[in-house]
Amino acid sequence: MPDDDTICLNGINALTGEYLVAPLTVEEAGRRAAGGAAPTAERAGWLRRLAKKLTGKFFGLPADVDPTDLAQAGWGVVFAKETPEDVRAALKPLLDRRAGQAGPLFRALELLPGETREAWLARHKVHGSDVNPAAVPYYLLLVGTPEQIPFEFQYLLDIDYAVGRVSFDDPADYGRYAAAVVASETAEAAPPAREVVYWGTRHPMDRATQLSADKLIAPLAGAGTTDPTVAEKYGFRTRSFRAADATKANLRAALDARPALLFTASHGMGGWPKGDPRQRPASGALLCQDWPGYGAVSADHYLAAADLGPDTRLDGTIAVVFACYGAGTPRYDPFLTAPAGGPVEVAEAPFVSALGQRLLAAGALAVVGHIDRAWGYSLEAKGAGAQIQPFRNMLARVLRGDPVGQGTIDFSQRFATYSAELLNRLDPTAPGARSAADPKLAQAWVERNDAQSYVVLGDPAVRVRKDGA
Structure with missing residues (x-):
């Protein structure tokens, strides 16, 4: 398993069962950042x-x-x-x-x-x-x-x-x-259940899901503390399916219960070559605990759009999906390519995830998710413990009744802040500029990439309903 200083990305190759991108050392991440193309002066x-x-x-x-x-x-x-x-x-x-x-x-x-x-x-x-x-x-x-x-x-x-x-x-x-x-x-549809459901996989020998399960799902769901969770502060019940409980059956059951908010953290599926007929229907599908943690992945191991039949109703639910490609797939891999080789084309055209589309068509109000990679490394800064305040803030804003687009402002702030920090560290006139050994360069690069990729699918003005039982 990669050590604590290794940068792990969420995402599993459906054809091989391996990481979509092999874990990176901090120095390798610094090399990628230092060697990347500089933005325009404007x-x-x-x-x-x-x-x-x-x-x-x-x-x-x-x-x-x-x-x-x-x-x-x-x-x-x-x-x-x-x-x-x-x-x-x-x-x-x-x-x-x-x-x-x-x-x-x-x-x-x-x-x-x-x-x-x-x-x-x-x-x-x-x-x-x-x-x-x-x-x-x-x-x-x-x-x-x-x-x-x-x-x-x-x-x-x-x-x-x-x-x-x-x-x-x-x-x-x-x-x-x-x-x-x-x-x-307009209250013409029945309200969702007044609860927040957390669902997060934790595979053996898998640093990425161990980080997301232990440093994201567990603290948000209140594991290990008697203090009220964010959900409970705003009058919502909390349920959690983590590690062995994060099965496909439990995820389906959680969706069928129509919670006011569903928060998932897992690997997203990828790895199909561009043009493969399986790519668009299943890219970003949520890999469940049913997968043993090695070998090729079957459709029984992940939740995809095809698993939600025509009778599925999610009226009033807001979903937050922490997973590679959970909201969509770009045409080119924008971050993890060697500068000399140029960007790698991963799809014939960029597209919104089929699962995200299906959730909205079934009545979900919004889906907050990732375009491209999800970076578990950014959940824990070395020596500082779990770094999940943007997620707490998002939940607090959404559950108190703010529009969902206002709820995600922390990610936009982080994108701009880390972009500026990255630019300063890449400034050729700055001391130690473009030094691959600088861990802060790697951190700024990872944090910027991670924060940029959060998007809202659906109307940004929708709000959680609070009138459910």
Whole structure:
């Protein structure tokens, strides 16, 4: 098993049962960071300025704006320009509801092909990180595939705004999702159970899941303490399935019980070559404790979209998925490639995870998950113990009733802060610049990569329901 100084990534190759990426030493991570391509001067300056601003409240929102009130913060939909009319029409019930809540701060916007975050904001008369809800609302729902609206656009926009995405292969699922959100918010649908369910695997000889089970799931669920959990502080029951209990059957049972919030931590599935017909349906599927921990993985070992039949209903549930590819898969591996070799193409095109799509189509309000890799190393800083405050804060915000897009702001803050720190450490004029032996360089690189990849699937303005039994 890798030692405590090794950087382990979540993710298992379905064909071999091995890690998708072999564990890295801190020095190797430093080499990758030091040898990576430098960002443009414009991007570097923007990230440094942004990191300095993060001591203020709620990024660039005006100080007198309540970020949880759509009438003050605004709500907008951003369509890919080529979005079909039937998709726009299917979302109309949700758009009409948000227009009524946001009033004059409701906007229906488009992203032009090839348009960057900076160019898009400039076209709407917004400069840099200054959020002006009258021009571009704070809450933004992207509608389109990651080919039409790139993941990078979502990452960067999410630093200053509360951003979510819906992208379905079946156009009818847009209507199903919109109807489910409206029904949940108008109490036409039965409320979910007033509980938070934690589910986390812990495989033998597997540093990645041992970290996520012991340093993430256990403390969040209140293991080893008599203090109230975050869930209990806000009046929600807590249930936990960890290690031997984190089976596929128990995960299915947890979904069938429709908890207000489901939090999972496990390996996500990957490893199928681009073009393989199994890749899109199963990439990011959740590997369960049923897998013995070695050898090829079968479909019986993981929960995929295909395991949730047409009668599955998840109305009112919010899911948080800590797993490789849990929210989607990029076309290229952006981090773990040797500079001389260039990026490795892992998919024919980027795509949203089929499991995430299926959860939303079945009535889940939102899915918070990872694009690309999940980095268990970032859960525990050497000498400082578990580093899970962003997860605690997210749970606290969501369970007290904040919109889910506001609940994830800690990840956006960390992305900007560690990006700026990484840039400073890669500055050729700085002492010890680009030293692969610098553990802080490796830490900044890992933390930046990890924080960048958290995204919201679904409307960022949805809120947990508190009226369940």
